[in-house]
Amino acid sequence: MPPDAAERPPDGGPRRNRRGARRQSGRRRAALAVAAVALAAGLVTWAVGALGSLELNTIDARFQIRPDPGRPHDVALVGIDNATVTRYGRPPLPRRLDAQVIARIHAAGARVIASDLQFVGRTDPRDDQALEQAISSARPMALATQETDNGPNPVFDGHPPVAQLGAKLAAIGIPTDSDGKIRRYFYAPVELPTLAVRAAELATGRRVSQHGFPNNKAWVDYLGPPGTVPTYSFADVLAGRFAPDAFRGRVVVLGITTPIAQDIVQTPVTTTPMPGPELQATAIHTVLHHFPLRSVPGWVDVAVIVLAGLISPLVSLRGSLGLTVLALLATLAAIAVGAQLSFDAGRIVTASYPALAALVGGAGSAVAEFYAERRERRRVRELFSRFVPAEVVDQVIERTDEDLRLGGVRRECTALFCDLRGFTTFSEAQDPQRLVEIVNVYMSEMGAAILAHGGTLVSYMGDGIMALFGAPLEQSDHADRALGAARDMIGEALPRFNAWLAEQGLDHQFRMGIGLNSGQVMSGNVGSENRLEYTAMGDTVNTASRVEGLTKNADTQLLVTDATRGALSDPPADLEFVDEYPVRGRQAHVRLWTLPAAR
Template sequence: MAGERARLRRVLFLVVGLALTGAVLGAYAGGVLRQLEDDAVDARFAVRGAQPAPRNVAVVEVDDVTFDELDEQWPFPRSMHGRVIDRISADGPSAIAYDVQFTEPTEESEDNALIDAVARAGNVILAASEVDPRGGTNVFGGGSVLSDVGARAGNTTLPPDQGGVLRRLPFATDGLTSFAVAAAEVAQGRPVLERSFPAEGALIDYRGGAGTLRSVSFSDVHDGKVPRGFFRDKLVVVGASAATLQDNHPTPMARDELMGGPEIEANAAWTVLTGLPLRDVPGWLDVALIVLMGMACPLLGLRLRPGWLIAAAVGLGALYVLAAQLAFGEGLIVVFTYPLVALALGAVGALGMHYMTAAFERQRTREIFSRFVPEKVVEEVLDRADGLRLGGERRECTVMFTDLRGFTTFSEKNDPDRVIEVLNRYLAEMSDAIMDQGGTLTAYLGDGIMALFGAPIPEEDHADRALAAARDMVGPRLERFNEWLLAEGFPEEFRMGVGLNTGPVMVGNVGSEKRLEYTALGDTCNTSSRLESMTKGSGHSVFLAEATRDALVRPHEAVLVYVDELAVRGRENAVKVWSLGVPGQAPLDGDAAPLDASAARERHRELDPTL
């Protein structure tokens, strides 16, 4: 019987794994997660980060500086373009890719000036986006003009993915070789093989975000301000990057930071010049990876307990992400989203099978044991120590106690609904101050609050966080609360007291299995509570023990005022007490009486940043 149950369990795990993996393969075949897959490629670009700017590519940008310096409106006179081509050509570039369309005639002298400059250069590629059925263009009026001047045209159309992101470069569009491919062919002096391009286009290997490639302003080239030799042996792309000319697009490197069209074309041309360094792995390998990841958890689930299975799934996922990034660094793009989805579904399916078979086993155990022992004993046999346990640990923390002065009198004079509304407003304001500093609210004590800093999550700067919360509470938060009271028609203006103490405490869940609370116990808590009580009538809103002051680890804007060495009920030794204040100013609780005669001996002292 045991062998049959084990075989049935293996079959169930395998069936679940195969069914879920098959579903993911179907999604892969249908391209259901194409957008997520593209996003994963973008993420790998982001992780890789900007690469060194290539030395064989440069960009000339018609940017905002160009418009400011040339004081011309777009489109510029074609003689200006001719002059820029002459200046670039004189420096000996490998090719000049001019990403500006010249399909409509202008003044004859201007057109001839540009055509003559293109002819003198002999290595110019001109942009086109409208192509006739035979792959011809209307650049320079069409016909044989381009070939007569030794130039050629390239299609600047790049297929956008969802969101307008430009990721891939086709070999040709509408029968005309892509602009970047044509530029690379002229620059290297040999044709690029169409069969080297994937059917969906080659992934552009962007060197970084906008501004990564070496670039100069169009106006600097026009005016002869570019150092001699800057363009030598480089493929130079000229085009518009000014935002007003609307040739800026999102790229895998940064969707929010648009990249100018000429820099995109320059990245694409560099990709072709370097032999298309990023390539998708064969489809069969993608399928194998999906199957491997999809079946991993169902197979591991036959051996591992649920907790270890989850850890194994997370580990496998992390390893796959790392492997995909390393492969990307070597120029290989492996399928990313589908294997991880298959892994997650396989893990969920395996866990589901674990719990289902465990439930069956539990029921079977119940049926067997109930024949021999009482039901109560059966439950004890079945129940494990997996539930919520009582327990505690010792931690070094800063404990805060607060109290709202005069609230009891206020509550006696007002309707219960209004009292609760005011109390909730106050508690919400102060709770936010505590939680903004990473504190833990352990209890509401009427209009008082008990909070911990440094537990349950240890924090090295727990004292700093507590002090920052206290300053926020007695300062901006209390002022905002009092302003709200005035706007609601209450004449009262509340003050509050805060006590802080730092030291070892016992923290943990206390109560019963039906109701538990996370709290802290110990002398540190008692002293904090006493300090809060002692602020009443002292002229101060905050008392902190010297232990809290000594535990501060970073500089504060606060000025600490030494109050005195005070006797605290419940402690044998007196406690050195500090408060918040500013030298030369009255205490925060200005209408209160001094603590005692020793208050005259207060020593103002700014917080030492080295503590």
């Protein structure tokens, strides 16, 4: 008997369909609500940049995970390092030394020299003249300067003009993120192009388009930690201690690398500070390679956020709580892997906002699914507890599938059939309402006795009951349980029922018939998609039903087959042999037994 039979109309199907439709409709409403909240959380926070710091941290992680791009071959750095300071003193150094280094770099075949050193004001006239001649000889050069709202600070106090020396001024302002790290750089802090832009233009002879700088900023494509850019000591270059091809064809940055000058920056690739001139060299490499690292268009970020927020709610429509959680974990993994692969290919896709949408969608779907399953399990528990013993309800539910169906099994069981003698004649004299009340009292008494011994109420058939011991849960003592239930039904439940009839003023004392048979039984849910019933089938069940019918012409209310007696772990001493009876459908007679109390 299906667990919901007591509350289903005769045809069963429409109500089951309505109940299933209500559950699915509830799932759709919950999924829609969760999806809306997830998308709102992801898109609104993305629009206002609420997770900006977290997003930057994910970009740092991507830099650190990315395969090593290798050392650049188009830029180099000559730095005033600790060795130079030890030999020549703290910067600024005499300009004649700067001039000599510029001359050596130019003579070594440098493509362009970009000076991160700022030659502000005048010093020793002979030193200044030497530097001016070196700059003019090494033309074109990019010379760094600070730019304010009033314009760039002049080099050499403006005399001679930089253009006359064949050089170009370049700004050195660099944007710093909220955590103090430098991940992007300007096209122009005010109006003057930055050193990276100017050096790239001089190296290529082409103007760098501002299209590569959305909102005046572009990502620095860091190639690695400090020291990745080939770096040479100012003192070594001055002394000629470098390979002949060290600077050939390269853009060479000239700057201060010693930490005492505090020209160092924090980068996303490592916690070790990077010298400012190396950052400039890295930015020049980025421009020369046409901005290898770019943000994807905003609509791509929006699409990723929407997709991430919808996956778990959609899965929850068809899946279980476990599948919903699995979908969430898979979505988060896909976001992380996808963001990294995209980064490795040179495109930055947002990761924290899709992750937020996925977490809200997944957690919301999981919570909704959890409470939906909890409500459904509570409902099913209440239903099952009417037909199987309360202590095994959980075990029965665990064996059902997502539609709460019990799969077919074949096992050793004992089947019990019973009904009231003379009930049909008795019922003809009762009004319907009264009759239903009597049947309910009778079924309650008998059902309680069956459940008390671990039996399963398979079906009610008018005043008859079919019960099974040993299914859906295995019971090695199924025969003992069935005989114990029959003994209580006849010895206790039936007398209580007859006493109740007397209290109701009904002068009728019922007898009943019970048949028990043991053997192989096939049990499970059978029926169509619209109507399923838990039932038991097989020769064992048929024989039990026919043995119960034999009690009508016997002088006992209980007949137990020899198969059930043989299945008893310890046959009771009061079990009496009755006789051998022919049973329809079986060639041999069946040996039957009973209890004295059943006569």
